Amino acid sequence: MDESPLLEVQELGYSYGTRAACAGITFDLYPGEVLAVVGESGSGKTTLLRCISGQLRPDEGRVLFQTRAGEIADVWAVSEASRRLLTRTDWGFVHQNPRDGLRTDVSAGANIGERLMAIGARRYGNIRQEATAWMYKVELDAARIDDSPQAFSGGMQQRLQISRNLVSQPRLAFMDEPTAGLDVSVQARLLDLLRGLTSDLGLSAVIVTHDLAVARLLAHRTLVMQAGRMVEAGLTDQVLDDPQHAYTQLLVSSALPA
Amino acid sequence: MYIAVKGGEQAILNSWRLLAEKRRGDARHAELSLAQIREQLGLAVDRVMVEGSLYDPELAALAIKQAQGDLIEAVFLLRAYRTTLPRLGVSLPIDTGTMRLERRISAIYKDVPGGQVLGATYDYTQRLLDFQLAVANAGPPTAAQESVQSMPPAPRVTDIMGGEGLLAPETPTPGDPVPRDLTREPMEFPADRALRLQNLARGDEGFLLALGYSSQRGYGNTHPFAGEIRQGMVIVEVEPEELGFPVEIGEIEITECQMVNQFAGSASMLPQFTRGYGLTFGACERKAMAMALVDRSLRAEELGETVTAPAQMQEFVLYHSDNVEASGFVQHLKLPHYVDFQSELELVRKLRARHAAHATVSLSPSAGAEAA
Amino acid sequence: MAATETVEGYNFAYLDEHTKRMIRRAILKAIAIPGYQVPFGSREMPLPYGWGTGGIQVTAAVIGPDDVLKVIDQGSDDTTNAVNIRRFFARTTGVKTTERTLEATIIQTRHRIPETPLRDGQILVYQVPIPEMLRWLEPREAETRKMHALSEYGAMHVKLYEDIARHGYIAATYDYPVIVNERYLMRPSPIPKFDNPKMHMNPALQLFGAGREKRIYAVPPYTAVRSLDFEDHPFETQHWDHACELCGAADSFLDEVIMDDRGTRMFVCSDSEYCLSRREKQQPAVA
Numbered sequence: 020m021d022e023s024p025l026l027e028v029q030e031l032g033y034s035y036g037t038r039a040a041c042a043g044i045t046f047d048l049y050p051g052e053v054l055a056v057v058g059e060s061g062s063g064k065t066t067l068l069r070c071i072s073g074q075l076r077p078d079e080g081r082v083l084f085q086t087r088a089g090e091i092a093d094v095w096a097v098s099e100a101s102r103r104l105l106t107r108t109d110w111g112f113v114h115q116n117p118r119d120g121l122r123t124d125v126s127a128g129a130n131i132g133e134r135l136m137a138i139g140a141r142r143y144g145n146i147r148q149e150a151t152a153w154m155y156k157v158e159l160d161a162a163r164i165d166d167s168p169q170a171f172s173g174g175m176q177q178r179l180q181i182s183r184n185l186v187s188q189p190r191l192a193f194m195d196e197p198t199a200g201l202d203v204s205v206q207a208r209l210l211d212l213l214r215g216l217t218s219d220l221g222l223s224a225v226i227v228t229h230d231l232a233v234a235r236l237l238a239h240r241t242l243v244m245q246a247g248r249m250v251e252a253g254l255t256d257q258v259l260d261d262p263q264h265a266y267t268q269l270l271v272s273s274a275l276p277a
Numbered sequence: 278m279y280i281a282v283k284g285g286e287q288a289i290l291n292s293w294r295l296l297a298e299k300r301r302g303d304a305r306h307a308e309l310s311l312a313q314i315r316e317q318l319g320l321a322v323d324r325v326m327v328e329g330s331l332y333d334p335e336l337a338a339l340a341i342k343q344a345q346g347d348l349i350e351a352v353f354l355l356r357a358y359r360t361t362l363p364r365l366g367v368s369l370p371i372d373t374g375t376m377r378l379e380r381r382i383s384a385i386y387k388d389v390p391g392g393q394v395l396g397a398t399y400d401y402t403q404r405l406l407d408f409q410l411a412v413a414n415a416g417p418p419t420a421a422q423e424s425v426q427s428m429p430p431a432p433r434v435t436d437i438m439g440g441e442g443l444l445a446p447e448t449p450t451p452g453d454p455v456p457r458d459l460t461r462e463p464m465e466f467p468a469d470r471a472l473r474l475q476n477l478a479r480g481d482e483g484f485l486l487a488l489g490y491s492s493q494r495g496y497g498n499t500h501p502f503a504g505e506i507r508q509g510m511v512i513v514e515v516e517p518e519e520l521g522f523p524v525e526i527g528e529i530e531i532t533e534c535q536m537v538n539q540f541a542g543s544a545s546m547l548p549q550f551t552r553g554y555g556l557t558f559g560a561c562e563r564k565a566m567a568m569a570l571v572d573r574s575l576r577a578e579e580l581g582e583t584v585t586a587p588a589q590m591q592e593f594v595l596y597h598s599d600n601v602e603a604s605g606f607v608q609h610l611k612l613p614h615y616v617d618f619q620s621e622l623e624l625v626r627k628l629r630a631r632h633a634a635h636a637t638v639s640l641s642p643s644a645g646a647e648a649a
Numbered sequence: 650m651a652a653t654e655t656v657e658g659y660n661f662a663y664l665d666e667h668t669k670r671m672i673r674r675a676i677l678k679a680i681a682i683p684g685y686q687v688p689f690g691s692r693e694m695p696l697p698y699g700w701g702t703g704g705i706q707v708t709a710a711v712i713g714p715d716d717v718l719k720v721i722d723q724g725s726d727d728t729t730n731a732v733n734i735r736r737f738f739a740r741t742t743g744v745k746t747t748e749r750t751l752e753a754t755i756i757q758t759r760h761r762i763p764e765t766p767l768r769d770g771q772i773l774v775y776q777v778p779i780p781e782m783l784r785w786l787e788p789r790e791a792e793t794r795k796m797h798a799l800s801e802y803g804a805m806h807v808k809l810y811e812d813i814a815r816h817g818y819i820a821a822t823y824d825y826p827v828i829v830n831e832r833y834l835m836r837p838s839p840i841p842k843f844d845n846p847k848m849h850m851n852p853a854l855q856l857f858g859a860g861r862e863k864r865i866y867a868v869p870p871y872t873a874v875r876s877l878d879f880e881d882h883p884f885e886t887q888h889w890d891h892a893c894e895l896c897g898a899a900d901s902f903l904d905e906v907i908m909d910d911r912g913t914r915m916f917v918c919s920d921s922e923y924c925l926s927r928r929e930k931q932q933p934a935v936a
Contacts, residue, residue, distance in 0.1 A: 035664045107803075125811045132810055139805025143813055143879040165339070165814050285732035353834045357695040361659065463688040463863035466791045592789055602861045605698030610777070612700060612730050616760045616919055619904055620822030620841045623887055628816060 024049045025223050026071070026076050027192060031080035033066050034047060040066040041247040044080070050190070051223045053239035054218055055255065057270070059233060063247035064227045065195060071225065072112055072193040073102045083111070107137055110182030111192040115199050117176035120183070127154070127179055128164040130196070134187040147212040149211040157212060174205035178212065185216065192217075198233055210236050231271065235259055243267045286572030290507075300345050314338035323559025324348055328600065329355030330460065331362075332529050332558050349481075353601045359460075369514045369523055373533045374436065374555075377510040378428040380560075384503040385537060391431020396508065398562075421647050434505035435535045435552065444537065444550045468591055473575050474568075477555060480598030482564040488588040497586030499573045501553065504537035508560050532557045535563035538573050540580065551580065655743040659679050662709040663741045668692055672710035672865070675798035676856060679867035682828030685797070691863040701734055702860025704757050704776035708738065711772060711856070712755055717745045719753035724761035724902065729783045731759070748922050752769050760823075762844040764923040767853035769816045769870065775838045777859035778864065782836040802834050805877060822887065825879045829868055834877075843902045848874040870915050893918045896927035 023045035032042040041063035048054050055066045065223040069075035069084050075096055082094040087109060094102060106112065121130055131150040132140070139148050145162070154161040168176055171194040176196065184192060197213065198206040214237055218223055234241045234255055241258045243251040243266065243274060251264040262268045292379040303310065314339040315322055325337040330353045337355060344350035380396025383389050395401075418423035424512025438444040456471035459479070464472065477485060492499055510530055536553035550611075555565035587593050595601060652673045654712065660666065668690075675689035694702040718738055722731035726748040735746050747753050750765040757774040767773060783793045788803045796802070805826055812820040825842035836858060837848060848855060848868060855868040868874060877885040879901060892899040895917050901924070903916040918924035 099795075103799060104802065124809065126806055128814055129807045129811045133803055133807050135812065136806035137801065141806075143810065146810065146813075178821055207785050275823050285727050285729040286736070289729060289732060289736070308763060353697065356693040360693040361663075361665070363665075454812050461690045463686070466789075528671060557734070592791070596790075601693065602698045603701060605702075606778070606861055607699075609699030610757075610850045613723045613728050614760070614839075614906055616841055616902070617839050619902075619919070620843075620887065622905065624820055628820075631817065 021136060022050055024048060025052075025085050026225075027081075027083040028071055029081045029083070031067065031070055031077050031082065031119075033063075033070050034078075035046050038249045039063075041244070042079070044198065044249055045070060045098050046242060046252060048223055050223055051221045052240065053226065053238045055234035055241045056225065056227045056244060057229065057241060058244035059229060059270070065245050066229045066247075067244070068193055068195055068225065072110065073106050075218075084191070087195055097210045097269065107134055107189050111181075111187075111189040113177075113184055113192060113194040115196040117168070117173070117180040120180040121176060123167065123169050125167075125271065126165045127159070127168055127171070129181045130179060131185065131186050132169060133265070138169045138187060147189070149186060152188050155181075157182040158208075172205075174201050177201065181213070181216070185220070185222070189222070191224060192222055194224060194226045195207075196228055196230075197226065198230070199228075204246040213237055233257060300343070309342055311335060311338040311342060314341050320560060321348060321351075321558070322345070323480060323561050325351045325355055327558040327561055327564065328352040328479055329359065331355050331359045349600050349604050353604065356601055362635060366515050366517065368526070369516055371511045371513060371529075371531070373507065373531070374433050375430045375511065376507055376531075376533075377528075378431060378507060379509040379530075381428075381431060381435045381505070381507040381509075382503070383505045384399045386434065389431075389434050389437065389505075391429075392400055396427060397560075428509075433535070434508070435537070436535070438504070438550070442443070442549070443551065445540070447552060447554075464595060466595075468595055469577070470572075470576070470579075473591070473595060474554065474556070474572060474600055477568045480568070481600035481603070482561070482567065484598050484603075485567035485571050486563060488574070488594060489567035491501070492574045492586065492588040493553065497574050497577065497584075497589045499536075499553065499570065500539035501536040501570055501573065502538070503536045503566065503639055506532070506534045506553070506562060506565065508532040508562065530559050532560055532562050532565045534562070535567040536566070536573055538619045540590055551576065652752045654752040656740045661714070661742055662712050662738065663695070664692065664706065664709045669710045672706055672785040673777055675865045676707065676710065676867065679856070679865050679870050680854070682869055684827075684833030684835040684866060686859075686866045689865050691860045694860065695736070696737065696859070698817070698861035699778060700730060700759070701759060701860075703865070704759070704774050704860075705734060706857075706860055707735070707758050707774045707856050707858035707865060708755060709741075710740065711774075712742060712744060714742070714744060717747050717752055718753045718815045719747050720758075721751065721761060721763070721920075721922075722759040723753030723754065724763070724904075725840060725920060725921040726765045732852070745900055749926075750922055760839050760841075761919060762840055762847045764898075764918070765926075767845075767851055769852045771853040773851075773853050773855045775840075775855065775857045777836070777838040777857045777862075777864070778856065780836055780859040780862050780864040782834050795882050797833060800827075800832070805834060806843045806879075809877060809879065809882075813879070819884070821876065826882075828877065829851040830872050831875070835866065835868075835874075837874075841887065841902055842876065842884075844876070845876045845884070846886065850874075889916060893924060897929055898924065 026048040028044055028046050031231070033040050033043040044067055058064045065079050066075065070077040076095055084094055084101060084105065087091050092101065092105070112120065122133070126207055128147060128150040129241055131153050132146040135146050135149060150164060151161045152163060159175060168179055171179060198209050201209065210233060216222065217237065226233065226237060238255045240253065241255040242249055243258065243264065245266045251262065251267045252257055258267060262271050294459055313326045315334045318341065322334050322337045325348055326332055326334065329337065336358065337351065340351035340354040341348065343354055378394055379413045380395045380398065381391065383393065399456055402641065423484045435444060439446055459472060464476070510528045512525050513527055513529055514525050516523045534555035538553060540549055551571040551573065555568030557565045571588055573593060575591055577584050577589040584590060671690055677685045679685065679687045682730045691703065694705055696702055696705060719726065720735040722728040725731065739742065739746055750756065750763040753771065755772045755774060756763065757776070762773065783795055783796055783805065786808070787793050787796065791855060809819050812818065821842065823841045824836060824839045825845055827835050827837055827845060827848065837845060850871050850873065850897040852870050854870055857866045876884040888905050892902070893901060893903060894915050898918055901918045901920060904914045904919045906917055908915055930935065
């Protein structure tokens, strides 16, 4: 990958009062690359995700994103309008709880179609076609296009949430524990799907997870966080098979038996 | 026939006459005087004054009489009148520390400088219907032992506490800007505390009571203690520009409640107590207490607490607290809606026709595939 | 119509001049930014909130002694609420009132636009219960204002999409969303969608007042007003299989009147003045 990074995070920090939730976070993400941010609960990984995805203004540092047009946008320096536009076109955000990312009072088709309509799609037939196609891609029964997401299982809701995000062909997806809260067998299938989607679409992603198996299966690179700091980062296989930092070693060893 | 909808004007005039008759009731009984309402239904008068945002016992009594004792209607009447009043000036802030006390209690200290003064309260009556009162001309009640009229001012309990630094101080916003006036400008969000308190002071007692109660039952608990409730007379002063010094224009009765709430502290604040504030005209203690609870709940955001409960949600509370607004909008459903209803009728018929057609088709097995 | 006796002790049109100026400033701003909801210091009126306090304040701010006022509710001059508001202005201004759409300089309305086309110089004042079209999608005011500022109206189409998916067509029948001047999403107050096309390029000034919600908005004369739709599911108005049974009009919005307890129904014009004037033309003797 000789191109320039898609996302650059520089010296990012955020504090709740005097307690630093994350500090001094720096990394680059290249097009097509999947990065896992791992750490135990309270390590600051979700705060980090919110800061880089335009939801929480960091106290320090910068987040730079290369737009489709090839320009570098400083996420927290551009206007709120541009930032909101980014979040519904070039970016996707997959919540841990699908209900946080879905409109549960409208049909699956409307959920998938929303982003298309937000960017100006005005032919009902096309929107529907696209929604059907996406249901296939995420292995949902397209005959259920008019069903409410409330009638879907947890795993199906999560796949619906993913398709609703990917329909606008974002170049970067943020995912917050996308498989947590699902049964183990459902998790495996979803991970498989995500791996297929990221490679087929050349999608870049930042995935926050406490589950090292998720990192191993999906991520090219892994970043380990402890108490708001990056303690180790590198190729996923390296980090997980030959951890250098004591904390990573602990994390890996405690994860192994399971 | 269709003509029946004509004649609205005559119907309204007739309705006015009927209303006047109803209001007067059986003419064999003496008509209520405003003085009777003011003197003997004082708590109703107080409620109408505070929710009507106008301190005028005489007009409040008139509104109650005109509304046949419907207090929300009386508040509405008083508010509509208030709009037309010229605004001659703005008083200086009142100082509740100099209050001529009629009642003053604190639930957080056994005794406080100035003492606990029970005053006139229903708290320790035994709620037995008093049939003596059913008899007219029962004569004047026996005078209280101790005259409360001469109580000297006493420091506010919260001021005594504040000295130790245990209670978060309440200081004006930097620069002490003139607060926005809710009766002249629309609400804006996020609303600052001055604006919120104005809204709550005008807010419906029942609504605030329910919200305050919900916070006590766990929907956004604020761990309140009644730091102090004081009721009595305070002096109102104005400072005309041409004079340059304050002039006393009279005295009003008010009730003030300061709740003291636990606060675990945050990154920027040490653990300490915080306050919820309630203030009303007259003796509206229940309202003042409920207001103080809700005020504290609404401070969740500024104190870095997670907003989860209705009582903590600014837009939810402040948009729905006003009973004149609420009453009007709920009751506007009485107005004709037949144009909208006609549109809905057409739609439901159309939908039903489609459903019926659909059902017929899917019953026939050969056409099943097309029906899907 | 004969003016009712005016009341003493109140300013012309009830509101004081200072308040009227404040409202006029809001109106001017609303005209300058078609479809944008201008917050204003709505006053407590002697009529209940939800009964037209917004429309009344707008009318009070623009009415002058030479104006001729018409007030309708559900298209009719004779419903109690219309009568009440007309009386209110007759008593507080002494202006001439009328039922004739053509004669009026100001028409205050609830839920309808008159069938008779409006002309240059007329003002149509709408009473608005809830001005925010996005309210059902997003309850927070702070957020909806941002959505307007950034023209984020995608969610509105989600609602229309859902209708088509469920029913085969857009099921909204009144309060149907419009885009004004190709910029702001606007709620036309609960007029039937039948009336939506009348808003488009209308020669009259259209003012909207929401008293309880403290908002004023406007559609200036000759401004584009487009009802939201999809290219392959275009906006359509209601039409009836019958004509008005009193005047025979086939182009008006019809009310269904129940005639007896066996469900016999009759369809008549909702705009009572339009109906009457057509009947007068057909049979001059009746007038």
